[in-house]
Amino acid sequence: xxxxxxxxxxxIERVQALEHRPSNxxxxxxxxxxxxxxxxxxxxxxxxxxxxxxxxxxxxxAARKGMSQDDAKKAYIALVDELDT
Numbered sequence: 001x002x003x004x005x006x007x008x009x010x011x012i013e014r015v016q017a018l019e020h021r022p023s024n025x026x027x028x029x030x031x032x033x034x035x036x037x038x039x040x041x042x043x044x045x046x047x048x049x050x051x052x053x054x055x056x057x058x059x060x061x062a063a064r065k066g067m068s069q070d071d072a073k074k075a076y077i078a079l080v081d082e083l084d085t
Contacts, residue, residue, distance in 0.1 A: 004070060004073055004074070005073075007073075007077055008037060008073040008076060008077060011076055011077045011080040011081075012034070014080050014084050015030060015080055015083075018083060018084060022083050026079070026083060028056055028057065028059075028060040029060065029079060030076065030079060030080075031057055031060050031061065032057075032060030032061045032062075032063055032064050033064065033072050033073075033075050033076040033079065034076060035060075035061040035064075036061060036064035036065075036067055036069065036072035037069050037072040037073045037076055038069075040069055041064075041065045041066065042058065042061040042062040042064070042065055044058075046058050046059075046062070
């Protein structure tokens with residue numbers, strides 16, 4: 001297992017243990033980076049107007065389209081470092 005993967009998994013654990021809940025904007029950013037890191041580019045249909053939460057999550061992931069999974073992992077780790085200060 002490589003160092004980046006281990007660091008990413010550690011960052012996931014750290015998010016669960018944050019002292020303060022991040023803002024919704026930061027949570028969506030974490031979600032988008034996590035999904036891009038673990039699954040790659042977003043596919044599927046965007047949820048409709050009656051599902052604002054699903055729509056926001058889809059948009060956060062779709063905004064990362066084209067970003068490599070390794071770059072998404074690095075960005076996720078950096079964001080967790082920022083939040084865990």
